[in-house]
Amino acid sequence: MNIALLGYGRMGKTIEEIAIKRGHNIVLKIDKGDTNYDITKADVAIDFSIPDVAFNNISNCLKNNVPVISGTTGWLDNYDNAISLCKENNGAFIYASNFSLGVNIFFELNKTLAKMMSNLNQYNVTMEEIHHTKKLDAPSGTAISLANDLIAEHSDYKKWELDKATEENSIPIVAKRIGDVPGTHTVDYESEVDTIHIEHVAHNRQGFALGAVVAAEWIIGKSGVFTMNDVLNIG
Ligand SMILES: NC(=O)C1=CN([C@@H]2O[C@H](COP(=O)(O)OP(=O)(O)OC[C@H]3O[C@@H](n4cnc5c(N)ncnc54)[C@H](OP(=O)(O)O)[C@@H]3O)[C@@H](O)[C@H]2O)C=CC1
Ligand SMILES: O=C(O)C1=N[C@H](C(=O)O)C[C@H](O)C1
Numbered sequence: 448m449n450i451a452l453l454g455y456g457r458m459g460k461t462i463e464e465i466a467i468k469r470g471h472n473i474v475l476k477i478d479k480g481d482t483n484y485d486i487t488k489a490d491v492a493i494d495f496s497i498p499d500v501a502f503n504n505i506s507n508c509l510k511n512n513v514p515v516i517s518g519t520t521g522w523l524d525n526y527d528n529a530i531s532l533c534k535e536n537n538g539a540f541i542y543a544s545n546f547s548l549g550v551n552i553f554f555e556l557n558k559t560l561a562k563m564m565s566n567l568n569q570y571n572v573t574m575e576e577i578h579h580t581k582k583l584d585a586p587s588g589t590a591i592s593l594a595n596d597l598i599a600e601h602s603d604y605k606k607w608e609l610d611k612a613t614e615e616n617s618i619p620i621v622a623k624r625i626g627d628v629p630g631t632h633t634v635d636y637e638s639e640v641d642t643i644h645i646e647h648v649a650h651n652r653q654g655f656a657l658g659a660v661v662a663a664e665w666i667i668g669k670s671g672v673f674t675m676n677d678v679l680n681i682g
Contacts, residue, residue, distance in 0.1 A: 451475035451489035454496030514539035520588030544588030546658030561600035585622035
């Protein structure tokens with residue numbers, strides 16, 4: 448498979464290593480300032496860039512009939528536009544806030560726990576995410592997914608807020624930036640008598656990168672908007 452890497456930073460480089468080990472070719476490595484390139488050289492594009500350019504990168508792929516996998520976070524104001532563009536062009540697109548198998552299992556655990564805790568109003572929910580100091584967005588895309596999934600299952604919560612909840616129906620998400628932490632996410636339900644704590648800790652970026660390459664392999668020959676649940680056949 449010929450892969451275009453849109454964004455050749457920490458994730459782009461990790462994806463390159465894994466893709467080559469799995470027998471693929473990297474035909475394009477696009478970074479800031481690389482504007483004049485032919486995306487149609489690639490069978491599939493993998494975008495791990497920055498929030499301001501992700502939608503533009505995704506649009507360029509969809510308009511040129513190149514299936515695209517995006518892991519960039521912080522651009523979701525344009526997610527509905529990406530879906531429309533994918534449908535108009537009969538293209539293929541997957542966005543995931545987190546491509547690792549472990550986090551996708553954690554997403555399911557979070558939904559199940561939220562369903563069990565719904566209506567148990569002696570427990571208050573808080574979330575925390577910890578990432579490296581170079582991260583541009585807060586809260587993380589993964590924390591936003593966890594909060595939205597919880598809100599969909601739990602009758603007491605309607606929204607999330609960064610750092611502090613200003614209303615009873617709001618989930619506070621505390622975002623910490625420390626060293627080179629690859630990504631830690633926790634969800635806590637606290638009552639006067641106990642705490643239920645679930646946590647996912649990424650030890651490195653390999654899990655995210657492998658998930659993105661597996662998604663790229665999976666999407667070839669398909670058209671539509673998909674999620675990691677489709678790729679992993681879970682949920
Ligand atoms: N979904 C998931 O599983 C995961 C998602 N992420 C997300 O992926 C994104 C990238 O993370 P990470 O690799 O750590 O970040 P990096 O900052 O290391 O890499 C981003 C790269 O994008 C480049 N870039 C800037 N402008 C453009 C452009 N116009 N087109 C293409 N590339 C461009 C940057 O170049 P330059 O440095 O020259 O500006 C940089 O090399 C983030 O949004 C992060 O949150 C990260 C891990 C897992
Ligand atoms: O920026 C990162 O590094 C990460 N970003 C993603 C997010 O915002 O959730 C996924 C992972 O946690 C690493």
